[in-house]
Amino acid sequence: MSTVTEAPAATAQVQLRPGDGEDGPADWVTVCTLDGLLPGRGVAVLLPDGTQAALFLDHEGRVHAIGNRDPFTGAAVLSRGLTGSAGGRPYVCSPLLKQRFDLADGRCLDDESVRVPVYAVRTV
Amino acid sequence: MAANTATTETTETRAATGAGGPAESAARPTLVLVGHGMVGQRFLEALAERGLTARHRVxxxxxxxxxxxxxxxxxxxxxxxSPEELSLTEAGFMARHGIELHLGDPAESVDREARTVTARSGLRLSYDTLVLATGSYPFVPPVPGRDAEGCFVYRTIEDLLAIEEYAGRHATTGAVVGGGLLGLEAAGALKGLGLTSHIVEFAPRLMPVQVDEGGGAALLRTVEGMGLAVHTGVGTQEVLTGEDGRVRGMKLSDGGELAADLVVFSAGVRPRDQLARDCGLPVGERGGIAVDESCRTEDPHVYAIGECALASDGRVYGLVAPGYEMAETVASALAAEEAPLAFTGADTSTKLKLLGVDVASFGDAHGAAGDCLDVVYANSRTGVYKKLVVSADGTLLGGVLVGDAEAYGTLRPLTGSVPPVDPEQLVLPAGAGDAAPLGPGALPDSAVICSCHNVSKGSIREAVTAHSCTTVPEVKKCTKAGTGCGSCVKALGQLVTAELEAGGVEVDKGLCRCFDRTRQELYEIVLALGVTSYRELLDGHGREEARRGEGCEVCKPVVASLIASLAPAVGASGYVLDGEQAALQDTNDHFLANLQKNGSYSVVPRIPGGEITPEKLIVIGEIARDFGLYTKITGGQRIDMFGARVEQLPVIWSRLVDAGFESGHAYGKSLRTVKSCVGSTWCRYGVQDSVRMAIDLELRYRGLRSPHKLKSAVSGCARECAEAQSKDFGVIATSSGWNLYVGGNGGATPRHADLLAKDLSDAELVRLIDRFLMFYIRTAEPLERTASWLERIDGGLAHVQDVVVHDSLGICGQLESLMAAHIAHYRDEWAETLDDPERLARFVSFVNAPDTPDPTVRFVPERDQIKPELPLLSIGGRRPEASLEGSARV
Structure with missing residues (x-):
């Protein structure tokens, strides 16, 4: 988007590591540029193995990635939810049945037994 | 008639029997309940609450x-x-408590020696305890012709269905015999079926048991004003039939005749005590199974409760509240409670809404005590009649309220005491003289607030102070108050708030975790300070702990809607996806389409007034065919196309826009449709051009962002084919203009709209709707439809009338100019989106693979169209309780 112009990081590449292994620097996938993200909004990412991630930029400029599949409905829609924060931790609220998921650890805030995957992200 | 012979359904619970009970079931005593009406169900609940369902086979x-x-x-x-919505039995209740329910299988005989009951199906049950809750049957006077085809009674859903079916085929005029409570209900039902309706009442006034002469007169005027013909002081002598054997009218005792194709007998009810009579139990002279104070009959193993019982005070109670008390009494006796309840008689106070008129009577309404004084307020213009009966020392003995029964909740509990203010002040309308509205705060703790469940003010206060309830729903759950007829819910709310405030608990009326302000307060801030961004509002006016946070899913769309509603006035962009606003929108607004369960979207172009050319229909058909979309006609007279993926939306819309369509805003909290009938242009009954008016209104208010969706309709005559009275704002043509109705609703809690103003010219109509909508947008809570808004705001309809018709707040000029600005700035969101490559860029399934469709969105065929193929591995979910989101119906 044209609005974020001040920081040189705006055109920085956003990368995501699909596997949850301990290392593997070669496994980072470049998904978009930072200025392709809108604060408070998510986008969906198609991973090499066919699964999907939901990528969010919070209003302080941090990028988060969790699984895009809503475990309650099976639909790949978490990237389209509204974000918020509770106790200083950002979350996304599923657009289907409104369950909230912590963006940092994937925990469902409305049902302790449910968790979605979390992906490491970085900007380069 | 109650005697239906419907199929003997296998009970939902037979298989589950024993689920609630442990292995000793063989040793458990058997309790047989005959009758599963309101009182029967209440009895089962009373058993369950006392743990008796586990100890008995029920x-x-x-x-x-x-x-x-x-x-x-x-x-x-x-x-x-629907019949299902009237159900009182919570799903799973029977199974959970191991109760066996045999539907369509009435008890036919009781053998008290052997202690067995035999049902029609032949089922024979041994009992240790038998509870009769057989209710009553409608009394049909012995007039000739009473069995003719076209004669009905009004008691069960089956009766109702039979009346509806017969009326649809054979009747345009109906007569109700009996002008009491049930008679008026039945007349209302006939009117609802579109029949010209007559009420024949033998007594000199309507509702002779509940109201006095003055109240009857007020009621008569209002009922006649609704188009019902009332004949009082005459009896029915004969039901007349035609050659085909069907009802054609009635002969009255004054020699007159009345033409009617259908007759409903609603002349009172009689206790159904046949089963008891047949097994030798004593019954009253005028019927009713005689019971003592614990509702036990002469036989210690047999009880009788509800309308079939003759209570120990020698009366048969035809109201539900005393029946509930009897149910509790028997449960308490069976539980062998230390201080068992006793039923010694009940308060027959009632408050109801008949044909939309509030009618209440309480205590000694007729001044039967003698040596008492009346305080009367009567206003024939407004159809309000209020009478209080007081004793010489000022004790309130009883009263009658017709047309305005607001004070019932306060007056009934005061009965038997000397009210803290003069009785005159209790009947005068608010604002007249020195009338001081007397709230529930003035009541003593012993005053019964909920008479259905006999809950005192003290118990309600205790729920707040001792049981930490902080909301009305919590108090309802804790005390059961307000869960019967609901007439005390308002008083309940006032008490709960007062109690919380008295306890130093600040009642948090804030919008969400981010704002301690209400939506209305935020509206005023946005308008007064010209706020154009969410961030500015959150950081400047949010709760301390929420400032500089991410906000939340509750306030984001609310603020987005406020800024959109006020965009022209505060200088914000009217386009809902500009800049920061894009991040505030629910996914539906974000993609300008409706998200469906598998992640695909549905598309609804605007079809103003439901009028569409064949060319446009063809375009919709071609698009749906080319993209393989599922099509369905909506309730709002337009066409919904389902199954579009995100990246298909712009392509679909460019074809729609090219063909002259624009966004239908089915995705937004905004105006949906203005439905219409064909009106005077085609219809032989039409008196105004309803289609033109519907199109004008739909184009005027399209795109208006509001607290919730808005629906409307215009009917071309009083037959109301467009169902305008079920809409947020509905218009019905009259021979001299238009009547405007507001606050109607379908959905889960249907509400008939209220008449806001009559016989309006086109210009007057539009001006009033402008003001009404803007006042609603200004003052409603998030996701509050006009129906609940109208019920909630102080002063209700009368206040809204004062504000928008009489400009009592002096804000009409501002409301109109806000609407004028909205109309002037309206632009089609889809056309704007298509014109902007940057905006279009977000319509992709994947940011890193813009050309790849989402592989998880898949369909399978059904009835020659598609339906979502659902993933197998979802865990299924219930909506979190805190969720505020409304449904996304078109």
Missing amino acids: VVLCEEPRPAYDRVRLTSYFSGR
Whole structure:
């Protein structure tokens, strides 16, 4: 988007590591540029193995990635939810049945037994 | 008639029997309940609450083909409630408590020696305890012709269905015999079926048991004003039939005749005590199974409760509240409680809404005590009549309220005491003289607030102070108050708030975790300070702990809607996806389409007034065919196309826009449709051009962002084919203009709209709607439809009338100019989106693979169209309780 112009990081590449292994620097996938993200909004990412991630930029400029599949409905829609924060931790609220998921650890805030995957992200 | 022979359904619970009970079931005593009406169900609940369902094998014999339902609200079936919605039996209740329910299988005989009951199906049950809750049957006077085809009674859902079916085929005029409570209900039902309706009452006034002469007169005017013909002081001599054997009218005792194709007998009810008579139990002279104070009959193993019982005070109670008390009494006796309840008689106070008129009577309404004084307020212009009966020392003995029964909640509990203010002040309308509205705060702790469940003010206060309830729903759950007829809910709310405030608890009326302000307060801030961004509002006016946070999913769309509603006035962009606003929108607004369960979207172009050319229909058909979309006609007279993926939306819309369509805003909290009938242009009954008016209104208010969706309709004559009275704002043509109705609703809690103003010219109509909508947008809570808004705001309809018709707040000029600005700035969101490559860029399934469709969105065929193929591995979910989101119906 044209609005974020001040920081040189705006055109920085956003990368995501699909596997949850301990290392593997070669496994980072470049998904978009930072200025392709809108604060408070998510986008969906198609991973090499066919699964999907939901990528969010919070209003302080941090990028988060969790699984895009809503475990309650099976639909790949978490990237389209509204974000918020509770106790200083950002979350996304599923657009289907409104369950909230912590963006940092994937925990469902409305049902302790449910968790979605979390992906490491970085900007380069 | 109650005697239906419906199929003997296998009970939902037989298989589950024992689920609630442990292995010793063989040793458990058997309790047989005969009758599963309102009182029967209440009895089962009372058993369950006391743990008696686990200690007994409980078997219920029910004559009707369905479990207990709300007979009191039977008539609401005609305002759109289905039989299922009237049900009183919570799903799974029977199974959870191991109760066996036999539907359509009435008890036919009792052998008290052997202690067995035999049902129609031949089922024979041994009992240790037998509870009779057989209710009553409608009394049909012995007039010739009473069995003719076209004669009905009004008691069960089956009666209602039979009347509806017969009326649809054979009747345009109906007569109700009996002008009491049930008679008026039945007349309302006939009117609801579109019949010209007559009421024949033998007494000199309507509702002779509940109201006095003055009240009857006020009621008569209002009922006649609704187009019902009332004949009082005459009896029915004969039902006249035609050659085909069907009803054609009635002969009255004054020699007159009345033409009618259908007759409903509603001349009172009689206790159904045949089963008791046949097994030798004593019954009263005028019927009713004689019971003592614990509702036990002469036989210690047999009890009788509800309308079939003759209570120890020698009366048969035909109201539900005393029946509930009897149910509790028997449960308490069976539980061998230390201080068992006793039923010694009941308060027969009632408050109801008949044909939309509030009628209440309480205590000694007729001044039967002698040596008492009346305080009367009567206003024939407004149809309000209020009478209080007081004793010489000022003790309130009783009263009658017709047309305005607001004070009932306060007055009934005061009965028997000397009210803290003069009785005159209690009947005068608010604002007249020195009238001081007397709230529930003035009541003593012993005052009964909920008479259905006998809950005192003290118990309600205790729920707040001792049981930490902080909301009305919590108090309802804790005390059961307000869960019967609902007439005390308002008083309940006032008490709870007062109690919380007295306890130093600040009642948090804030919008969400981020704002301690209400939506209305935020509206005023946005308008006064010209706020154009969410961030500015959150950081400047949010709760301390929420400032500089991410906000939340509750306030984001609310603020987005406020800024959109006020965009022209505060200088914000009217386009909902500009800049920061894009991040505030629910996914539906974000993609300008409606998200469906598998992640695909549906598309609804605007079809103003439901009028569409063949060319445009063809375009929709071609698009749906080319993209393989599922099509369905909506309730709002337009066409919904389902199954579009995100990246298909712009392509679909460019074809729609090229063909002259624009966004239908089905995705937004905004105006949906203005439905219409064909009106005077085609219809032989039409008196105004309803289609033109509907199109004008739809184009005027399209795109208006509001607290919730807005629906409207315009009918071209009083037949109301467009169903305008179920809409947020509905318009019905009259020979001299238009009538404007507001606050109607379909959905889960249907509400008939209220008449806001009559016989308006086109210009007057539009001006009033402008003001009404802007006032609603200004003052409603998030996701509050006009129906609940109208019920909630102080002063209700009268206040809204004052503000928008009489400009009592002096804000009409501002409301109109806000609407004018909205109309002037309206642009089609889809056309704007298509014109902007940057905006279009977000319509992709994947940011890193813009050309790849989402592989998880898949479909399978059904009935020659598609339906979502659902993933197998979802865990299924219930909506979190805190969720505020409304449904996304078109």
